[in-house]
Amino acid sequence: MDFRKLLSVPFFAGIVVGIVTTGVAADMLGSGVFSDVQPGSYYDVAVGRLYGQGIVKGFEGKYRPGDFVTRADVAVMLDRALNGEAGVSVSVRRSSSSRSVASSTEASSSVSISSVANIGVNGGFRFSTEKISFPESAANVSFSVQRYGGAKGATTVRYATVDGTAKSTVRYNQASGVISFADGETTKIINLKFINNLIAEPNEAFTVILSEATGGAVVGTPGVITVTVLDNDGGGGNTTGSSSSSGGSSGTSSSGAPGGSITFSAWAYALDENGGSVPITVLRKGSSSSAVTVNYATAAGSATPGINYTETQGTLSFAAGENSKSFSVQLTHQSGIDGNKALTLKLSTVTGGASLDSPNSVPLTVVDVEASGSTATGSVLFSTDNYTVNYKDKSALVTVFRRGGYGSTVSVNYATGDNSAVSGLDYTTTTGTLTFAPGESNKSFTVPLNGASFTGNKRINLTLGTISGPAVHGTQPNSAITIVGL
Incomplete structure (x- = not known):
């Protein structure tokens, strides 16, 4: 028997999972984070859990499952598992040729003495890491809040999500609440929901903040965790997204241009790679009295x-009285599984007294049919199970997705209803x-708010009704709007 296997990275990952209780959702897999983790491998789940907990981080985007762990690696991973990164933060750099641990100048080690010394018998609250990442396809994600330094008595701590580049109702569902720890309890789980849209956009992040500890406990370090949503639709990177990433509206333009305002008919387009060409509709809203x-x-x-795809460019001419024009983009089918690919469609340089209105730069997703197993029948669903707005907002924007069956025209009825x-x-x-023309994947509508002030929150029911065309209701045919009051 080769006893070196006992020190392999996958084997040790399994040991650590057995030692600690982690809070990463079951659909978080190592293969969804690291390109060199084989999907379905015996260590796939373990690596995903440890990555979500901040115990393993990989190296330059890879896990390197064939490497052996050193005594230094063991110390670092066990410390992260048992104490979280607030205690010791170590960055290990490996040599690509010898797999040896680099000199101490490549690592930083900082022990936060005050974070422990100032905590009493009731303990402190902290996240197990300062940063964490999940692919947006991991719709339900979770991670732990640790109580450390003491666990006497019942305590609580409040948590809340805060928008960063990732916006609630677009990339994730806003969440807040109070976590209760009984006497002796040291770990609790926060559950969040991501929104898996079909828009190629940059990786984006939001934060979760701990505050208002009770029962003699305090908020320790790190009391803030940055959660990065990793795009899986061909976007990625850290560049600024186009206007389409905010969800957007296909409502009427506010422009008073004498030639009207020019927009795309949808905020996102998609078609199976073997679907031929994608028809793209451009609309003129407002005045149409001139060419x-x-x-x-x-x-x-x-x-x-x-x-x-075939690179496409040109000029659309609207005659007086015309409000709709179209062009097409030809797609090319690539055999084999290579994932969805994305490009951008852009409008520019209007004449005749017209103006550009949003959306005028939108994503087009080329759907990998070998990976998705696409069929002629699609589904329609709300983009999230809750849309949150303030009572001072004039309206709430609601986005509806069409998933699959992009080659056909599909219509779906929608309606609001009283709740609170x-x-x-x-x-x-x-x-x-809402009518999805062939190639259209994201549409939206708005619900006007009356601006009446009140204390607390109120909810509006949302329902998708009768569907016309080759589609069925998806996983979220019902949703709600939460109006946040005073």
Whole structure:
């Protein structure tokens, strides 16, 4: 028997999982984070859990499962597992040739003495790491809050999400609450929901903050964790996203341009890679009394022109009285599983007294049919189970996704309904039909709010109704709008 296997990275990961109780959701896998972790391997789940807990971090985007652990690695991983990164923060750099641990100048070690010394018998609260990342496809994610330095008596601590580049209702569901620890309890779990949209956009982040500890406990360090949503639709990176990443609205324009305002018909488009060409509709809203033109063009992203699609550009001419024009983008089918690819569609340079309105730069996703197993029948669903707005907002934006079956026209009815919010008092009853033309994947509607002040929160029910065309209701045919009051 080769006893070196006992010191292999995957084997030791399994040991650590057995020692500690982690709080990463079951759908968080190592293969979803590291490119060199084989999906379905015996260590896939263990690596995902330890990564989510901040115990293992990989090296330059890889886990390197064939490496052996050293005594230094063992010390670092066990310290992270048992004490969290507030105690010791160590960065280990490996040599690509000898797999040896680099000199101490490549590592930093800082012990936070005050974070322990100033904590009494009731303990302190902290996250197990300062940063954590999940792919957006891991719809339900969770991580732990630790009580350390003492565990006497019942205590509570409040948590809340705070938008960063990742916005609630677009990339994740806003969450807040109070976590209760009984006497002797040292670990609790926070559960969050991501929104897996079909938009290629940068990796984006938000934070979760601990505050208002009770029962003699305090908030320790780290009391803030940064959660990064890793895009899985061909975006990624850290560049600024286009206007489409905010969800957007396909409502009427506020522009008073004499030639009207020019926009795309949807905030995102998609089609199976073997679907031929994607029809793209451009709308003119407002005045149509004059002739106007607008330029259009494709821009490469993770999709490559000549490989995944045919580069396209041109000019659309609207005659007086015309409100709709279209062009198409030809897709190319690549055999094999290589993931969804994305490009950007852009409008520019309008003439005839017209103006550009949002959306004028939108993503087009080329869907990998070998990976998705796409069929002719799609589904329609709300983008999240809750949309949160302030009572001072004029309206709530609601986004509906179409997933699969992109080659056909599909319509779905929508309606609001009273919950604790009352129509006529808190909001205006809204009903209608969203129509997804071939290639359109994201549509939206708005619900007007009345601006009445109140204490606490109120909710509006949202329902997707009758569907026309080859589609069924998806996993979220019902949702709600939460209006946050005083």
